[in-house]
Amino acid sequence: MSATILVILSGVAVTALAWLLLRFGKTLARWALIFGVLAAVIILGLALLENARATRRAVTVATVASAGAAGVSGLAVILSGMLLAAVGVIGYLALRLRTAEGRPWLPKRKQRKRRLPRSGSGLYGTLPSSEEPIWASPYTVEESDGLDLADLDLSDWGW
Numbered sequence: 001m002s003a004t005i006l007v008i009l010s011g012v013a014v015t016a017l018a019w020l021l022l023r024f025g026k027t028l029a030r031w032a033l034i035f036g037v038l039a040a041v042i043i044l045g046l047a048l049l050e051n052a053r054a055t056r057r058a059v060t061v062a063t064v065a066s067a068g069a070a071g072v073s074g075l076a077v078i079l080s081g082m083l084l085a086a087v088g089v090i091g092y093l094a095l096r097l098r099t100a101e102g103r104p105w106l107p108k109r110k111q112r113k114r115r116l117p118r119s120g121s122g123l124y125g126t127l128p129s130s131e132e133p134i135w136a137s138p139y140t141v142e143e144s145d146g147l148d149l150a151d152l153d154l155s156d157w158g159w
Helices: 003-100
Strands: 120-122 125-127
Touching: none
Parallel strands: none
Antiparallel strands: 120 125
16 A cells, blocks of 8 residues: 555544544543553563564574584584594504614613712823812823824713
8 A cells, every 4th residue: 555545544544533532432432441451462462472482583593503513512522532543643653663663662861971080090090189270180182193183082971
């Protein structure tokens, strides 16, 4: 319906209502109040019903969304487990490779360096005392007589 027809019908309805009110005043007002309250109760009930339906839909959507989030969390746990398993397999294969090469799984402990006593007699003569300067020690090697320090094997000393 067009807006013009609705305006005309509204005008006719208002005129008819005014005539009825003038003619049947109190009785009509009483029934109008009863039907108005009844209509308000019906409208309020329908609004609450629609609100309940919307709430149910929202709960359904939230349930679906939470199920999706739970699925993603489960997938993350599965992928983390697969990553840990892959790291474990790689570690196991690396240990097997070390064993196949003849090397031990764990490196050997480093041997402690033997300390020479500060004074007294040692393997190579008398050790310097603590008062004697280190440059006067019999263990110092000077470059003389064509001796090259680069050719010395110092592996026995831990160098």
